[in-house]
Amino acid sequence: MATENKNLSVYDKNTVPNAKDLRFGIVVSEWNDEITEALYKGAEEALLDCGALPENVIRWNVPGSFELTFGCKKMIQTEEVDAIVAIGSVIRGETSHFDFVCSATAQGIKDLNVNYDVPVIFCVLTDDNIEQSRARSGGKHGNKGTEAAIVAIQMAMLGK
Numbered sequence: 216m217a218t219e220n221k222n223l224s225v226y227d228k229n230t231v232p233n234a235k236d237l238r239f240g241i242v243v244s245e246w247n248d249e250i251t252e253a254l255y256k257g258a259e260e261a262l263l264d265c266g267a268l269p270e271n272v273i274r275w276n277v278p279g280s281f282e283l284t285f286g287c288k289k290m291i292q293t294e295e296v297d298a299i300v301a302i303g304s305v306i307r308g309e310t311s312h313f314d315f316v317c318s319a320t321a322q323g324i325k326d327l328n329v330n331y332d333v334p335v336i337f338c339v340l341t342d343d344n345i346e347q348s349r350a351r352s353g354g355k356h357g358n359k360g361t362e363a364a365i366v367a368i369q370m371a372m373l374g375k
């Protein structure tokens with residue numbers, strides 16, 4: 216199902232475990248910060264709405280999506296977190312750089328899930344234009360950050 220056929224912000228709180236005893240990391244890329252700040256807002260609000268304590272939501276920033284892998288790895292190694300949401304916004308430009316950044320970031324985050332025991336949620340928008348990004352970070356398709364937060368709670372509970 217494509218994103219256009221679902222709202223990323225819709226969740227049934229009754230089906231989401233309570234997050235009061237969980238600790239979360241959120242690593243945020245600063246590229247396209249209009250988008251990544253909106254994604255962060257959606258993620259943070261959903262975590263708190265589902266019972267997470269503000270002091271248990273730890274935010275780190277990295278320069279770009281390519282650096283999300285290293286930032287999440289360092290967070291896993293230095294913080295006691297039950298799940299991490301990796302937030303980025305990659306928007307296609309004139310060259311093939313978009314493809315390399317998207318691929319490296321997706322592969323890097325996948326590798327973290329394979330090599331470590333902390334779920335890292337892929338909350339990286341990979342869009343052809345900013346209109347698509349805005350639609351998925353609080354616009355007509357909802358907020359991918361909200362969706363990622365719910366996934367983070369669900370995946371964190373797998374380890375409990």
Ligand SMILES: Nc1c(NC[C@H](O)[C@H](O)[C@H](O)CO)[nH]c(=O)[nH]c1=O
Pocket residue numbers: 244246247278279280281282303304305306307316
């Ligand atoms: N063009 C975008 C980038 N590019 C920067 C890279 O992510 C990286 O920081 C740089 O190559 C140095 O290693 N990053 C995004 O997150 N979004 C973009 O649209």
Ligand SMILES: CC(=O)[C@@H](O)COP(=O)(O)O
Pocket residue numbers: 305306307308309310311312313314316
């Ligand atoms: C995703 C990117 O790296 C891209 O926005 C950079 O733009 P360009 O391909 O025009 O250099």
